[in-house]
Amino acid sequence: MQTITTLQAVYHSLEQLMDPEIPVLNVLELGMITDVKVDIEGVHIKMIPTFAACPAIDLIKENIKNAVEKDLQMPAFVSVDKEVNWNSNRLTAEAKEKLRDFGIAPPGRHEGDVNLDMLVKVNCPHCGSENTYLRSPFGSTLCRAMHFCKQCGMMFEQFKPLS
Amino acid sequence: MQIQQALQELITKMADDELVIGHRNSEWTGLGPVMEEDIAFSSMAQDKIGHALALYRLLEEHFGGTDPDQFAFLRNAADFRCCHFVEMPIGSYEFSLMRHFLFDHAETVRYQALALSKFAPFQHLAGKAKGELKYHTLHADAWIIQLCTAGKDSRERMQAALDNSFQLAGGIFEPGPAEELLIAEEIYPGESALYKQWLSHISPVMEKAGLVLPEMTAPVYGGRTGKHTPYLQQLLNEMGEVFRLDPEATW
Numbered sequence: 373m374q375t376i377t378t379l380q381a382v383y384h385s386l387e388q389l390m391d392p393e394i395p396v397l398n399v400l401e402l403g404m405i406t407d408v409k410v411d412i413e414g415v416h417i418k419m420i421p422t423f424a425a426c427p428a429i430d431l432i433k434e435n436i437k438n439a440v441e442k443d444l445q446m447p448a449f450v451s452v453d454k455e456v457n458w459n460s461n462r463l464t465a466e467a468k469e470k471l472r473d474f475g476i477a478p479p480g481r482h483e484g485d486v487n488l489d490m491l492v493k494v495n496c497p498h499c500g501s502e503n504t505y506l507r508s509p510f511g512s513t514l515c516r517a518m519h520f521c522k523q524c525g526m527m528f529e530q531f532k533p534l535s
Numbered sequence: 536m537q538i539q540q541a542l543q544e545l546i547t548k549m550a551d552d553e554l555v556i557g558h559r560n561s562e563w564t565g566l567g568p569v570m571e572e573d574i575a576f577s578s579m580a581q582d583k584i585g586h587a588l589a590l591y592r593l594l595e596e597h598f599g600g601t602d603p604d605q606f607a608f609l610r611n612a613a614d615f616r617c618c619h620f621v622e623m624p625i626g627s628y629e630f631s632l633m634r635h636f637l638f639d640h641a642e643t644v645r646y647q648a649l650a651l652s653k654f655a656p657f658q659h660l661a662g663k664a665k666g667e668l669k670y671h672t673l674h675a676d677a678w679i680i681q682l683c684t685a686g687k688d689s690r691e692r693m694q695a696a697l698d699n700s701f702q703l704a705g706g707i708f709e710p711g712p713a714e715e716l717l718i719a720e721e722i723y724p725g726e727s728a729l730y731k732q733w734l735s736h737i738s739p740v741m742e743k744a745g746l747v748l749p750e751m752t753a754p755v756y757g758g759r760t761g762k763h764t765p766y767l768q769q770l771l772n773e774m775g776e777v778f779r780l781d782p783e784a785t786w
Contacts, residue, residue, distance in 0.1 A: 424585040424663050458663075488673070508571040508575055509575070510579070510674065514581060514582065518571065534666045
């Protein structure tokens with residue numbers, strides 16, 4: 373019982389923790405947390421980066437540790453999970469909705485492999501039009517690509533699908 | 536040579552290729568011909584250096600290697616196992632673009648093979664890297680086709696870039712010491728198998744672009760045994776300049 377209450381408190385704490393580069397999504401919605409365990413030493417959290425070279429990873433690790441230790445008043449140990457690779461299907465449906473509201477087109481769901489169509493055919497998050505083109509597969513962060521909407525004339529970013 | 540040693544050689548050459556091409560890509564930051572290209576080369580640099588770090592960590596964790604930062608920044612050119620192709624200065628944009636195209640397809644076939652490796656840590660790393668590489672080859676293919684079909688001058692410059700790069704690109708596939716041990720253990724398929732797969736990956740794009748594939752007559756070998764162009768030591772001096780001021784500093 374004690375453990376269940378503690379676990380709930382950990383998840384509550386993680387829900388408040390936003391990604392530094394996408395401040396509308398918390399680390400759970402991004403699918404970055406792979407395991408949470410509580411034992412007599414404290415809370416053990418495993419997490420994964422979206423892209424291998426994500427420069428925010430150390431900052432996120434530290435933010436998680438600080439937030440959980442502050443909220444639960446017990447030691448927290450955060451490590452990178454080497455068993456699991458992040459892929460864009462780990463984004464929850466709520467996360468995709470929030471991304472769109474934030475002006476970033478969410479990645480479509482893939483079946484284990486990302487095909488060219490998924491990268492190129494993206495609806496504009498502003499006006500919903502399909503009349504868009506991929507301007508560059510690289511954007512302001514590793515996880516984003518740049519697109520242009522011919523309908524409303526806006527540049528927009530897409531959170532890249534990743535297998 | 537023992538299998539462990541052959542495996543370390545393989546990881547080291549892959550990691551050194553990634554680190555050095557990553558550094559070269561980063562030299563386009565602020566200099567790209569258009570803003571999107573500036574961002575693309577900078578982003579690809581970040582991916583490459585991330586892959587290098589993951590590979591150096593394998594050496595550290597599975598083979599008792601040194602700390603990745605120390606290993607990356609404190610070795611001299613003769614201790615590096617990268618191929619000459621990645622050492623060459625960025626040169627013209629068309630050379631850098633052609634190198635990116637040839638190198639990233641080579642990396643793609645390598646990671647596709649390693650995703651099936653009997654050495655389990657490769658499977659995990661390759662799974663991650665090959666997903667990310669899709670964006671690199673998508674970028675390279677699009678620009679190669681675009682520039683090769685954009686008029687006579689443009690096409691000639693791209694063909695010249697290919698002619699100047701091709702033997703160097705052959706150096707990516709310089710056979711490693713005792714690689715038959717790794718092939719027998721199904722750790723990886725060996726360089727000549729990867730070379731054939733690479734050709735089958737780049738040929739359709741070249742055809743679409745109207746590029747004439749040169750003969751591989753004299754692949755530039757030497758990098759895998761520590762023989763390098765003078766460009767590498769210059770690059771290493773610059774890359775490690777700040778790190779060597781205080782190797783114990785924490786960032």
